[in-house]
Amino acid sequence: MRLKLGMVGGGEGAFIGGVHRIASRLDDRYELVAGALSSDASRAISSARALGIADERAYTDFEEMARAERARPDGIDVVAIVTPNYMHFPVARAFLEAGIHVICDKPVTTSLDDALALKELVKTSGAYFALTHNYTGYPMVRQARDLVHQGKVGKIRVVQAEYVQDWLADKAEDTDNKQARWRTDPKQSGPAGCLGDIGTHAFNLAQFIAGSRATEVAADLTTFVPGRRLDDNVHVMLRFDDGARGMLWSSQVAPGNENALSVRIYGDKGGLEWHQETPNELWFTPLGEPTQRLTRGGPGSTETANRGTRIPPGHPEGYLEGFATLYSNIADAIQARQGGNTPEAALVPGIDDGIEGMRWVEAVIRSSENNSAWEKLQS
């Protein structure tokens, strides 16, 4: 049985909306039946038609959509929120209040306060809330996490995370680049630029794999492109609850980097290295032994990794498949509420991850404003 899916945002010209739709379709677990794809009425309707959504379920107002869908006997089970950041909170609230499950793009909100408020709403609504830190859906990321949990790297000492791009090296927000425009606009993006857009992914992924929780940060945020209104480069030192130390570098102005997200973790027994642009391999170095190239579905794969893989080793799966795995895990989790069992439910990022991300964003900003003094994540 496919879940009935609605979408808010993601009309023509958007990027992440299309990704969510493919991800929902890939394993055939969802059917897109309703949408408030644009606040512009004519674009809302034309976008909906292009996606096979019936006119009567092509909304221009997300609150109306929440009410109407709740009222329908065949109303949506779950809504995907793929708007600019500042809309995440109000949209999520509307659907949670309507008792509809929510799949929300990251960052969860534009402030920690909103994230905390959202947690209350999730609790009272009883609905399911998932946050698409999609990079956690890659099989080799999950295998890396498994290896850490199995003690293969030992006690963690160092965590190095990076998420580096180059598409904002020039002032792309002055062109007709829609993505650049809203992502550098504090009104739409919130107080964090590169930090919120991709730095949050790197932070989430590092913690996801390492298991450690960052307790404090010393940060130096920079805006390199003249006239830009938000940071485009992020340098952070990290301290973790288990004594590990780390660094995180995120940038959108580093030429030659397309989407260079990577995590390296070193413990007293071994090391791990994963790069998003070559996602089907994971480098594992047990101390004093040769480095191993682990592959998706290859020798040594863990159960968790195998459950997130569709095709044999050597047949590369990519970004969309990792995203789709998250969507399928979410479908499992939602359906498991009517009984059933889903081992990956615990892996799906939720509201607590969102809160942790916002604590991190705000601590980084505070530290940077305070000339890089160490700031605690728990305010």
Place this chain on the structure above:
Amino acid sequence: MRLKLGMVGGGEGAFIGGVHRIASRLDDRYELVAGALSSDASRAISSARALGIADERAYTDFEEMARAERARPDGIDVVAIVTPNYMHFPVARAFLEAGIHVICDKPVTTSLDDALALKELVKTSGAYFALTHNYTGYPMVRQARDLVHQGKVGKIRVVQAEYVQDWLADKAEDTDNKQARWRTDPKQSGPAGCLGDIGTHAFNLAQFIAGSRATEVAADLTTFVPGRRLDDNVHVMLRFDDGARGMLWSSQVAPGNENALSVRIYGDKGGLEWHQETPNELWFTPLGEPTQRLTRGGPGSTETANRGTRIPPGHPEGYLEGFATLYSNIADAIQARQGGNTPEAALVPGIDDGIEGMRWVEAVIRSSENNSAWEKLQS
């Protein structure tokens, strides 16, 4: 409007059937509504139900399916044939005779004679026939072809193609590995083992990119695993119509190779290198200039490559996306028959590519039987 898709083969336990289904779904161009998924009645019905196919359209006999679907007002537009090789021809014939478009997995048949006969059937049926040499769907493969066509490598001198795996290094056909069993069984696979299973892909891909046509081959086929009934290693020297020379190595017994398909092409002005396991990059070396790493959607992308890409550079697309691009191109081509225009129609492998592949398979076998004497592809 989505095309109505039927499928023959691809029941539980199959590999490539699932791939075709994901490929058809990814861009939302098809709807799977009928299938003869297994010749075993109970598996046919249970597989169909798992895929959401109505019981009345879950057939056990492909001929019955062709007749019944033809007769239905809502009958399928196109059938995907994902059976073992020996069934490709009879199934394709049945659907072509019913006037239904055909998407057929490779190799097109198990003999050149059958392939030639199939061409006649395609011609008389007026139906569309596509052959899923899916590796041609990768954007960087198409960009490589474009660069050759633009003269960037100059006159081609050398073509080196490889397709190497290791999953048959042991006698997997003696286990319950269903894939190994039929692929090493001459009755189901035809006279070619590794040669037909993956060698044909490498050959097709080399010609697809280079544009050159092989005219003769000198080959040495080997069966390394004791007791195996078909070749598991293929060594071929090639001569092309434009004076180029080449080599092709294909193996299923080379430990450490998961799905190592690669093509390297060298002309008097430059060189190109592409590896399937890292499909989002293409190495281009203009003679006397630094080697360039071209990326999917990155600087220098060609139109053809861009039309086959869904997400930004650095967000890896993989095997399923390339396969899906072929499916979407096929949908375009079928729909263009009612008018319309589709620039990639010419890129979709069809019956002539199938015939060329079978000419090649048979010439390789003849050469190997004749102690590697050069054999012409045109018999």
Place this chain on the structure above:
Amino acid sequence: MRLKLGMVGGGEGAFIGGVHRIASRLDDRYELVAGALSSDASRAISSARALGIADERAYTDFEEMARAERARPDGIDVVAIVTPNYMHFPVARAFLEAGIHVICDKPVTTSLDDALALKELVKTSGAYFALTHNYTGYPMVRQARDLVHQGKVGKIRVVQAEYVQDWLADKAEDTDNKQARWRTDPKQSGPAGCLGDIGTHAFNLAQFIAGSRATEVAADLTTFVPGRRLDDNVHVMLRFDDGARGMLWSSQVAPGNENALSVRIYGDKGGLEWHQETPNELWFTPLGEPTQRLTRGGPGSTETANRGTRIPPGHPEGYLEGFATLYSNIADAIQARQGGNTPEAALVPGIDDGIEGMRWVEAVIRSSENNSAWEKLQS
């Protein structure tokens, strides 16, 4: 005419002494004729004999050696100092005072004060002083520097440097590992462990290539191996005089890293990336163009890079060749003092680089002691 070379340190069981000897020999510019290879008399003589040094020039006391060699008509032209760090200063002083040129391993001293004092000694002695930051001798490092100078990366924004090893992940200083013993001993190494041993190389190299000068640092030094007396992990954020920002990570406890020195530099026009373990290639990305793989001696090589290369592209040169290039540049520089000209003299690290390195080491230590507050390099 070969220069007459003496050596202090580098007896049996040492590492870097052998490297200096090979480096001096490779281009046939030096002849090793004297040494105080060990303070242990019998090891001093046996080491000297093994190297073909006459017994009468096998010293056990470096001060005696300086006096005696100065007095000989055929006395050494230049001495190589390859002792543990704490001996660099007294040995250099002795030979400078004897008017003998000095080639000193890094770090130049164990304190900034000593480094400043040494500068005075260099000045008054009139002798030549070179510091073997040998990684600057790699052709592609020099080419990277050239590209920066030519404006190919534009105004520099971000500098990321790393120097990571794993050989001290366990408590190797408790074994008979002589290298581990002295490098983790504050009496022999000075106040900096990993920081002084390899962090200084990364810092030097980053500035060498970028041209920018670091003005302040925020650092977090850690000792992960229990009982170790010096830092084994270094995390530093950097600010540069031209507005660039950066990070430096150096560690000796990261499993899987053998000698992973790397520098990445990003400006508003392009990016550069170089890794010491694959030293014959340099990645250059002009913004908006494909990434180029530049190779030693390959298309686009600069004059400086070409002068530091001995064999054709594709024939890898390594660590010893880079070191030898530095030695040959030093020979050129020394011989140029009698007239002549040497374009690479300006590239040889000297006392000012040593001072800069010590300023950096001390600022990092201060910052780390001050809970990572920003500390200026100019005290």
Place this chain on the structure above:
Amino acid sequence: MRLKLGMVGGGEGAFIGGVHRIASRLDDRYELVAGALSSDASRAISSARALGIADERAYTDFEEMARAERARPDGIDVVAIVTPNYMHFPVARAFLEAGIHVICDKPVTTSLDDALALKELVKTSGAYFALTHNYTGYPMVRQARDLVHQGKVGKIRVVQAEYVQDWLADKAEDTDNKQARWRTDPKQSGPAGCLGDIGTHAFNLAQFIAGSRATEVAADLTTFVPGRRLDDNVHVMLRFDDGARGMLWSSQVAPGNENALSVRIYGDKGGLEWHQETPNELWFTPLGEPTQRLTRGGPGSTETANRGTRIPPGHPEGYLEGFATLYSNIADAIQARQGGNTPEAALVPGIDDGIEGMRWVEAVIRSSENNSAWEKLQS
């Protein structure tokens, strides 16, 4: 005690002579004291002076040199022959007849008959004869050989060798490129172009690692550059005495390939892959286990590999070091003749390897002339 070395060939403008000199010097086992560096008298003397050879030992005639050096009490122990190919035989003959040890560059001669005659001369002279297939000197090549001998790859099935360059993609012999001129001139190079120049290295290396002996070849030689007088591309299929099959591709017209020598070997238990341009790593895949990246001096190093390494893992050694290892092994072997022991003596290529290489060259040429019919190596 250093061996006294003479050299024939290698005057100003040569390539390989300089390489031999550095290789002889690197480990300080030789002293260059005599030379017939050029047949041109003034170049012979100026080249000798530049190398510190006394005028009286700067010969213009190699036969005079052999006689004179034999007569001197301090005459050379060994001569290095670094002339164009056609001179290898007469020069080797002259020195062997003078009882002087010989280090000869490859290919050993320009015909099998000469090679066989040379073997007789070696035998009767009692002198030592080494052939500089220098790539066998790389530590990871020797480790690969060790792994094969230890049974780690099991029974060998497939051997894939390549040696590919691009420096002759244009007609460089029409320019003042001295290397291109003699290497494409049948009078100086012999009947084989690319085949003799680099194909012999690939063939030698494949057999060195695999241990298998090729018994027959089917070959297709091509000359792509118009007007060139020797082959510039080599395609060969191979059959081995142990049932293995293989391919060898060698080319000097493949843009983007600088010095791409590689060997891949696959047995029933595992696979090995080594690339000359990244010589410090070896990829080893035990069947059914993760691929291992073995490094020079790293975990799992064999004794043989360790004895051929000078500096720690991660400090790259390159082409010159591998060449120097061969020179040092030769010094060991020569000195062991006066008693002593040298474990690597058996690894130094000698006259039998030269003969095997010439059998291979001639079989390849015969096969190619006979439209690629299989030709036996044992004529």
